[in-house]
Amino acid sequence: xxxxxxxxxxxxxxxxxxxxxxxxxxxxxxxxxxxxxxxxxxxxxxxxxxxxxxxxxxxxxxxxxxxxxxxxxxxxxxxxxxxxxxxxxxxxxxxxxxxxxxxxxxxxxxxxxxxxxxxxxxxxxxxxxxxxxxxxxxxxxxxxxxxxxxxxxxxxxxxxxxxxxxxxxxxxxxxxxxxxxxxxxxxxxxxxxxxxxxxxxxxxxxxxxxxxxxxxxxxxxxxxxxxxxxxxxx
Ligand SMILES: [Zn+2]
Numbered sequence: 001x002x003x004x005x006x007x008x009x010x011x012x013x014x015x016x017x018x019x020x021x022x023x024x025x026x027x028x029x030x031x032x033x034x035x036x037x038x039x040x041x042x043x044x045x046x047x048x049x050x051x052x053x054x055x056x057x058x059x060x061x062x063x064x065x066x067x068x069x070x071x072x073x074x075x076x077x078x079x080x081x082x083x084x085x086x087x088x089x090x091x092x093x094x095x096x097x098x099x100x101x102x103x104x105x106x107x108x109x110x111x112x113x114x115x116x117x118x119x120x121x122x123x124x125x126x127x128x129x130x131x132x133x134x135x136x137x138x139x140x141x142x143x144x145x146x147x148x149x150x151x152x153x154x155x156x157x158x159x160x161x162x163x164x165x166x167x168x169x170x171x172x173x174x175x176x177x178x179x180x181x182x183x184x185x186x187x188x189x190x191x192x193x194x195x196x197x198x199x200x201x202x203x204x205x206x207x208x209x210x211x212x213x214x215x216x217x218x219x220x221x222x223x224x225x226x227x228x229x230x231x232x233x234x
Pocket of ligand 1: 174178179182202203207208209
């Protein structure tokens with residue numbers, strides 16, 4: 001099979017996943033009905049990340065190296081943007097809940113991050129004396145890129161909303177199945193934009209943490225105007 005053949009196979013498989021995967025569709029329905037939108041957005045994109053990893057594993061043994069390299073880069077870029085789109089659903093609902101009608105902005109993918117991951121991955125693949133294909137194209141990398149899509153979206157939109165004078169708050173959550181380090185990061189506190197602790201945005205491989213975001217309109221309009229000396233709090 002040539003490049004176009006593999007590409008077509010990947011596109012068809014992902015379409016079928018979107019249409020038929022009940023678990024994935026369940027997460028999306030939860031977002032649409034406003035239930036735990038950030039958790040459900042993260043679970044949805046992790047599911048998509050698993051699928052992309054699985055698809056790459058399924059072609060890795062037969063696919064020529066240069067085609068595999070190109071397709072892997074494309075799939076990860078696709079996954080990042082796809083995840084940002086699912087994050088945007090959560091962001092829109094968060095905005096509406098705060099009565100804020102601001103367009104959701106999409107983050108730009110960090111090409112050097114994708115290139116770096118690709119480098120590690122394909123080095124492992126090339127020296128696969130110790131690693132099997134399934135270990136090279138593991139679900140962990142898919143998770144991380146998928147989580148990046150949402151986290152970059154939160155990072156970008158929270159900065160814009162903060163600059164617009166809204167109150168922006170983030171906290172890191174864990175379902176308790178991650179690790180001790182993550183337990184300490186998920187301390188339950190809400191942090192304002194720019195006040196996040198070091199490592200707040202760091203997700204290790206196979207990390208199942210997620211970032212929750214909320215924005216508040218009223219309180220910050222007061223403090224914004226106060227900061228500009230146009231209105232006093234009294
Ligand atoms: Zn974690």
